[in-house]
Amino acid sequence: MNPSTAFATVVVDELIRSGVREAVLAPGSRSAPLALALAAADRDGRLRLHVRIDERTAGFLALGLIRGTGLPVPVVTTSGSAVVNLHPAVLEASHSGLPLIVLSADRPPELRGSGANQTTDQLKVFGSAVRLFHELGTPAKQLGQVAYWRSQISRAVSVAVGARTFDPGPVQLNCPLVEPLVPTDDGEWPEPLDGRSTGPWTSVHAAAAQPSAVAPGPKTVVVAGDGASQAARLAAEAGNWPLFAEPSSRARIGPSVISAYRLLLGATSLGEEIERVLVFGHPTLSRPVAKLLARPEVEVVVVAPTGLWADAGRQANSVVTGLEVIGADQTDWLARWQQADQLARPAIDKVLSDGLTGPAIAAIVGESVGADGMLVVASSNPVRDLDLAPVVPIRTVANRGLAGIDGTVSTAVGAALANAGATYALVGDLAFLHDANGLVIGPAEPRPDLRIVVVNDNGGGIFSTLEQGDSSHADHFERVFGTPHGVDLAALCAATHIPYLLAETPDALRAALTRTVAGIDVIEARVDRSAHRTLQADLHNAVSELRLDGAQAAE
Template structure:
């Protein structure tokens, strides 16, 4: 067995022992040993392999698989620009705390700086975005290599999952591989390639955190940002406090949820009475929340089980690993917020159901997915529209680490592959175009049951609601912010053989959503960009009037 084949065989086996159950490969020559080892593990039923021709797609497919399973996922690339194409996914994984394992194949170090083909400096190419970088030496035929390879893989997985640091995120193992790059006949390896009799080479145990106690007293609200988990809901219900939960918080359920929180923070006097905020997860969605967390008269306590914590306004009075509530609030604080929410809901729903609008489409998609369903939502307007919906699936997934629109289709495909049932995706037209390669799936690859709903406003609709959308800036708005593209999405879907349907009314959308989700299909709903800003203003005005 040649060194590159032995190395790949051991690395893949140790990854599986460390809990890997899905892997993603983009084709290349230098990465052939790893690709073949993963393919053999897939054939043996030890993991499931996914192959994508575009490394950007591969990276975000892995992100979706991680979000769907909660397990680490390796992605394999060849050397050169292929590695750099993973950078957006690595950044999202870094800021979202996702265990993405980059296995970047490389030429042996002797070929660097010598003009060798497809060779560049890949050392620490992702900078501080990774929790660990390690270059595994070029495999050689000598005793001791197996322990080194297995130990380093176990260490990389532990760093990716945050087992000791409580700071999960991406890692990079750079893998210089010498020819031959495919299995060859020859003498046996000088030591056993086997791992431990059970489990990983090094079993890394997590460090338990201490819980902090929070007592009633100040008028408290709980803010649940992206990835907050049920801990936010439990804290709100235990304390009898209002819960302001973003769609991807995994906490937007139960009696404490205030569904119209974003609008109420702009239109209701209750906001001035808030004295304390408990922050879970990573809040990124709305300026009213950012404004609340920046107030000097509000005590901010951040609950962060991982090593990093969100505090962009620099107002956090305390950061705790976890918390327990000493006793519930016995005042009518929660009931007043619930009453405001119940009063506001009819006014919001009336505006959302008046024709096809972004928030209205989001509400229909949320209802179709169901409270217990899985919904992947793009950044920009899509996730903000969903935030206004009366029903937000508890398993809503969004790439809010850096809130980019790239990789959304691939993320949705990955999450859907991990899901046991039909999956929905809500996405804007620019996000759809940005990752249209995500629809290119080979004939031998698993295909999920995924319905993608595209809200097409022919450009950058979110800018219409921001400062740039003010009429005073109209002279340059369309060209540099609106960016109309006039792309035929139906023709784009046809190029990849993806079933497509255009809907022009709310009734047609509901009918299309009611059909069985089988395979991947796309529903396009067109909305005028010119209505975004007036609708946002109408929603706030409507709540001021109730």
Template structure:
């Protein structure tokens, strides 16, 4: 199949798997792949197709079908003014709470603004009238496209029917289709299976019930607790006898099931390859090993999301549930194996971090000073990842992980500290500090919190040195476009805002500085060489492997 034909075949099949039984089509050229796929499904008796030459009529026909069946109905149009003619029906569906699914065919994005025939900006053309808008992108033969298409359709249908939000309504998928628009001969084999699940939709969405979903022991299971997961993740892990991989801001990083070195163990041990099922709580965004785990096709992923949208960046979720009831504990020693590996890993990690003033060492010292019950605000980029390696992380760790940006970190910390009403700490990098320096500009009549800010200053974008950009192959351009040194005097900047500043150069000096009473806002700065980040990551991995392989 060519890409557009494969795309349409998969999309129509997944719509049917998601409960669609009626479909409406207004004819056109750019929408031909979808039209042919719908016609084939109609011929096979999998759905009933209705064709109208007027898009306005087609839209209201779909409205009538929805009112009569209570099921979601897609309406397919070609590009240009055809899409705009659906606006009255979309508004009706929006105000009536009806699950109308608009599949708008479009020209490829590169033709927008070029004067190409029948090409206009169809992105979010219905504004806030739709519950969801998504541009599916130009179909390609890239591996992973099928999971992307099917996952998006399952999510779109569930949004239209209000499965997660109790707010049903219209949705729009904009489908940029490329020529050839009809099936062609002599096409190369598709690089992956176009098939869906053996039964049902790609992602089965459970909602509208207060009853938790029963989960039994059996597959080798781990619990991943992302940002905001809460103690529900810890309770599930302990009830099931499963390892708990908890990010610092999960509010779940406590108890005997916690594997503090999970991120390194996933990369350096053989245990990760044995995982068969993952229960996901919260919004995991922190590490590549977890992202790779959640994208593995051989792992069953169950997402626990009580309300709203759910995280599934790997497009592999087999089910989304509102809650879990663990019906028994794993008795195979699975958790004990991870605990043993973690017990071997911890001394190896601590030994590497024992002397030098490194990012992970600073994070561990700060976490220790804050205490298990204290409040710590941590910035994105390296600080939160460094904290992830600490043996103990405060339960009340706050992080802006929605988009994982560094914007407004100081202001977030100030707000958290004011809400906390007591001593609060923040761990930030130099770029996050500079990005929100105005957060320290507080008028004399304004309430001021008790906040201690620890700045790990490596004079630029330290995280990039640990990524692909930091390899020797990109050394010629690294400093200017990734390292971005700024050579800024943080003490002078603090002086400009009347904020006390202290520079520390050793671990002992940092510990001593952290013992002072937190009164008002102050800053502790620790300077690091950016060149040390990449070798440190390698040293940690090597030390961990040596520890795990010892007799």
């Protein structure tokens, strides 16, 4: 066995021993030893391999698999620009705390700086975005290599999952590989390639985090951002406090949820009474919430079990790893929010029911997915539209670390591959086009059951609702913000053999969503981008006109 083959055999085996069950590969020559070792492991049923021709797609596919399984996932690339195409996924993994393991094949050091083909400086190419960088030395046929390789792999996996640091995130292992890059008869290896047990070379155990006590007193709300988990719901219910939960928080369920929190904060006096906020996860959707968290008179307690914490308003009074709620609020504080929510909901739903709009589509999709389904939602308008819906599936996945639209289709494919049942995706047209390569899946690759609903407003719809969408900027808005594209989505789907359907009414969309999800299909729903700004104003006015001040809501 030659050095590169021995290296790849040991690395893949140690990844599996360390808990890896899914792996993603983009093809290349220099990465051939790792590709062959992964294919052999897939053949033997030790892991499941996914091959993609586009490295950016491969990276986001790995993120979807991580979000679906909770386990670390390696992505393997060849050398050169292939590695750099992983950068968007690495950044999303870094900001979302996802254990992505980059195995970047490389030329040996003596070829760097020589103009050799596909050779560039890959050392620390992702900068501070990775939790660990290590260049595994050029494989050589000598004693001690196996222990070095296995020790470094088990260390990298433990860092990626945050076993000791409570700060999970991506890691990069740069792998200089020497020819021959395919198996050859090179005689016996000088030491056994097997590990010393059935588990990882080094077992790393986490230290226990101690929760902090919090008692009733101040008028408290719980804000659950992306990735908050059920801990936010449990805290809100234990304290008898209102819960403002974003769709991807996985906490938007139960009696404490205030579905119209975003509009109520901006249109009622209840928000002005808030004295304390308990923040879980990474809240990013709502300007009213951002303003609340930036108010200097409000006590902000951030619950961050791992890594860095969210504090965009720079007003956090304390950061804790967990909460133990001591007693429940016995006042009518939660009841007033619940009553306001119940009064506002019909007014909001009336606005949403007026034809095929982004929020109406999101509400229909959320209802169709149901409590047991999984929904992947794109950034920009779709996730904000879903935030207005009365029903949001508890298993909602979104790339909210950096809130980019890139890689959404591939993330959805990865999440669906990790999901036992049907998975849905709600994306805008630009997010869909940005990752259309995510639909390119080879005939030998595992295929998920995934239904993608594309809300097509022919451009950058979210800008219509922001400052740029004001009529004073109309001269240049359409070209530099609206960015119409006119792409025929039916033809695009046909090019990748993906079944396609156009839903032109709410009833047609509901009917399309009732079909069994088998394989990948796409439903397009077209909306009028010019109506977005008016719709947002109508929603705000519908709630404001109810005059839901604290006294009236309590009656």
